[in-house]
Amino acid sequence: MLLPSMVGSSLLALSQDIHFSQFYNAPNLLNPALAGIFEGHIRFTANHRSQWQSVPVDYRTVSAAFDSKLQHHILGENSQLGYGLMFNNDVAGNANLGMSKLGVSLAYSRPVSDEISTSVGIQMAISQRSLSPDKLTYEEQWNGDVFDPNSTHTEAFNQTSKFIGSFATGLNLRWAANGTRTSIDIGGSLFHINEPNTSFFGEPTVLLPRKFNGYLLTSFELQPKMDFRANVLFSKQTAYREAVLNTAIRYHLNKDVGKELQVQLGISYRVGDALIPTTEIQYRNWAAGFSYDINLSPFKVATNRRGGPEIFLQYILKKVEPPKEFKSCPVF
Secondary structure, eight states: HHHHHHHHHHHHHHOOOOOSSSSSGHHHHHHHGGTTSSSSSEEEEEEEEOOOOSSSEEEEEEEEEEEEEEGGGGOTTEEEEEEEEEEEEEEEEETTEEEEEEEEEEEEEESSSHHHSEEEEEEEEEEEEEEOGGGGOGGGBSSSSSSTTSSSSOOOSSEEEEEEEEEEEEEEEEOOOTTSSOOEEEEEEEETTTTBBBBHHHHHHOOOOOOEEEEEEEEEEEEETTTEEEEEEEEEEEEEEEEEEEEEEEEEOOOTTTEEEEEEEEEEETTTTTEEEEEEETOOOEEEEEEEEEOOSSSHHHHHHHEEEEEEEEEEEEEOOOSSOOOOOOOO
């Protein structure tokens, strides 16, 4: 029958996690050890991706995240506890096969030297997977001469919604040169350690396979107003592999405190799949980015090379630190 093959292909598609071309702007999906690893106190991040709009079965992905940090002498000198909350939503296919995910991340960061620090993180998440079988078509609706979408069928799902829990962990090593904008982050993470069952039928069991991320995020200060950035991502989830290379130039138009303005132009390449022009602007505490996938894979015949747009938005709250020493002025 058509149903098992259709559902099987859909489940296979969902065995691959959501992803963003601007992976360097989605730390909550990259590694739980990156929670709280940023300059500032509170960070809000949002990502939106619309893929393959030129074909009938498109993909729509949204991610929103919050993270912050806590510093206390109990944690150790110059150490911190990062924590965060994220929400992801992904919908694909004629049957609206989707996933909604809510996760909590914790990361402990400790300095190794004045310029090097390490962090380890964990993430606990609960997801709801769902589909709309009434939007599917079935072999029994073919009467031998014509297809009748209003005819009855005997196909049935045990359930059309399922909750699953998953766990992730990761490590990150960060080097930041004192007095400069130069920094390097290198790390790895493992998602779905427990490989939860995602089957809508109960049997046979369909496991959500473990996913590994390995990455390198770099920024080098070339001149007082210019930076060079290079980022690399490698992901593996069963037979599915993704490698993305990104380079960009960032120019600081204004470096005055409270008036910071930066613009960035770059290009990314998803190996064997897409060429991705990128642009980004940062003003004070706000940052926004846009990228567009130009499809290069064999699927370009259907997409006409239009992979899809992606938008990134971020706000970082920086609190004013009180002076370490306070001297009162006597009144005479």
